[in-house]
Amino acid sequence: MKKEFASTEEQRLSPKIFLLLMALAYLFALAVRYIWVDWASQVPEFFWNGQLMINTNDGYFWAEGARDILAGTHQPHDLSPIHEPIARLTAFLASVLPVKFETVILWMPAFFGSLIVVPIMLIARELKQDLAGFLAALLGGIAWSYYNRTMTGYYDTDMLTVVLPTFVLWGLVHAMLHRRNRWLLLLSALMLFYQWWYPSAVALDTAFAGMLFLYTLLFERKSLYHYKLLLFMTVTVTPIPLWLRLILLAGLFLYFHVAREKSDRVVLPLLGVAAVAFVLLGGLGPVWYQVKGYLLRESAVNETKEALQLHFYAVSKTVREAGQIPFELFANRISGAPATFLLSVVGYLLLAFRYRVMWLALPMVGLGFIAMQGGLRFTVYAVPVMALGLGYLLYWFAERVSETFVADPSKRRWVNRTLLGVLGMAVLYPNIRHVVEYKVPTVFRSSEVAILDRLHKIAGREDYVLSWWDYGYPIRYYADVKTLVDGGKHSGDVNYPVSFALTAPQAASAAMARLDVHYTEADFESNRSGSYLAQMMEDAGIRDPELFLRKLEKGEIALPKLKRQVYYYLPMRMMNIFPTVAIFSAVDLRTGTVNRQPFFHPLQALRQQGQKLEFAGGVSFDLGSGVLALGNRTLRAHSFLVSTFERDGKVRVQEQRYDEQSPYYLLYLKSLQRFILMDRKMFDSTYVQLYMLGHYDSRYFEPVIRSPWAAVYRLKTSK
Ligand code: MN
Secondary structure (H helix, E strand, C coil): CCCCHHHHCEEEECHHHHHHHHHHHHHHHHCCCCHHHHHHCCCHEECCCHHHHHHHHCHHHHHHHHHHHHHCCCCCCCCCCCCHHHHHHHHHHHHHHCCHHHHHHHHHHHHHHHHHHHHHHHHHCCEEHHHHHHHCCCCHHCCHHHHHHHCCCCCCCHHHHHHHHHHHHHHHHHHHCCCCCHHHHHHHHHHHHHHHCCHHHHHHHHHHHHHHHHHHHHHCCHHHHHHHHHHHHHHCCCCHHHHHHHHHHHHHHHHHHHHHHHHHHEEEEHHHHHHHHHHHHCCCCHHHHHHHHHHCCCCCCCCCCCCCCCCCCCCCHHHCCCCCHHHHHHHHHHCHHHHHHHHHHHHHHHHHHHCCHHHHHHHHHHHHHCCCHHCCCHHHHHHHHHHHHHHHHHHHHHHHHHHHHCCCCCHHHHHHHHHHHHHHHHHHHHHHHHHHCCCCCCCCHHHHHHHHHHHHHCCCCEEEECCCHHHHHHHHHHHCEEEEECCCCCCCHHHHHHHHHHHCCCCHHHHHHHHHHHHHHHHCCCCCCCCCCCCCCCHHHCCCHHHHHHCCCCCCCCCCCCCCCEEEEEEHHHHHHHHHHHHCCHHHHHHHCCCCCCCCEECEEEEEECCEEEECCEEEEECCCEEECCEEEEEEEEEEEEEEECCCCCCEEEEEEEECCCCCCEEEECCCCCCEEEEEEHHHHHHHHHCCCCCCCCEEEEEEECCCCCCEEEECCCC
């Protein structure tokens, strides 16, 4: 294959036109991100404080940090991320912009995520392929997976985690093509900024350096500039303090700048020293970690070294994201459709064949392709490069067609541009259709936030709220309290006590909650190792976990005094995941195996015929006889209960008993029109008793807020 075959006429537009196209691509990416806003704005329940709420759980973590930075204070050990770049950036923007805080976090992902069009077009301009770059920017700005992770309301570090490495790629290409010392500094600055924003970025930065090393060995062995570039990149990714890297980089730059040609002889020795230092200091660690975790699929279970050897439930068993994904989904996520994906691979190969520097994009492609093995979240990294590939292929194709089939040169340009427009729209179409269909709800509904807002006025900032980890960040953001588990703290050992407190009967639940709060808070100060549960057992002088739990249930474990209040937040939305919540404390701690599968099934009601209630999945219930039919199995129910949330917050329960010996209960939540079938263990759980039935034992709990959406109870800790 000849280079001429792969090449196209160079396109370098005037700076004015180029910037205009860049602004157009940016506005296009923003406009597409308005589609969700337009849809969500029709749902009043998605609004709080007069603004649409965000749609990603983790966002509330960063929002908490930004809120505390603006407030100028936060509580010790409340886990508020006040030092994180995204929280700082948010606080800064919220303080200078004349809009509400809620507006800032809602729109930040859209405004920052759409910036991806800038490095895409800059890279294409380096290759003198401005029009191909424009097409690539239109696609890359809204491509399926990239859109999902930078849509309006998706307030997370993702808003820049792909933009920044694409800038790094541009900086690298720019330096390689222009070979001036100053571009060494620009590239290093881009790489450091990326690592500052996202610490794991050091792995991708290192991969870029590794790629340049290979590239230099293959094509540029005689170019001293490439070795300089390698030297700067190596220093940038070496695991030493940031200030030291900055001093070294500045020193190197000054030396090269002042000494000029005299410095040439020392470049290779310096590079050798830097490379050895990099390896000896453990610089390959982050890359190796990625490979180990995602390519070799080594299990992520961390073996806790504790004397008691407790075995907890591994969270990875419930996480969906990790795991292999089918090719079609993978292709859709990168380019919008399988056909466009295959074309973009061809386009990338064509591009790299024509412009050798584009091989430097391979680390991003590789990271994106790891998604085939490591889970969906990596596909975004391949988006910008694949978009460049597709943009180039379309441009190349349009040129070939107009050259071959149009004889009249004056018409040729017209045919070329029309073809480009039609092909571009065809490529964008599946991605825009995805955006229109992608109707993500906000994390919480306003009626749920209203409850947390009331709790905020009741609870102090040092008080704890016990709830499942899924709600940890939003609870901390809206109620400004502390939590036991959250989106970042939810390993099997910390989940165990919370799961226990939600699924055990009230006396045991109250005891465990008190212990868990005490040990959580004490653990910040102490340097004890081992899980909180192991610490509790150690202090009680008990080595057998079953014995410890039995004694806890009987009230024979001494409980610590607490200096703070503890609230239970028991939301309706936990109903759907309650079996998962329960399983974390259903393990045998001595072996890690699940003792009893939690029996808790929300049912989908189909119809009532006389005395007979029919549900989806072949389940039916006879109100007269109390006979439950599960497919061809029949059981007698203990009772059928109808629970109604009254206006005054009380819960009214009517019960029809059938068989005192049976462990099965059918519960109808009238206000929510939901049926749940459960066994006695789940029926007796604190979650079901307090929230669904309003049956609280006043020795341990007092109601604070009760509504169909959630109940909040205060734990009595005086005794
Ligand atoms: Mn706080």
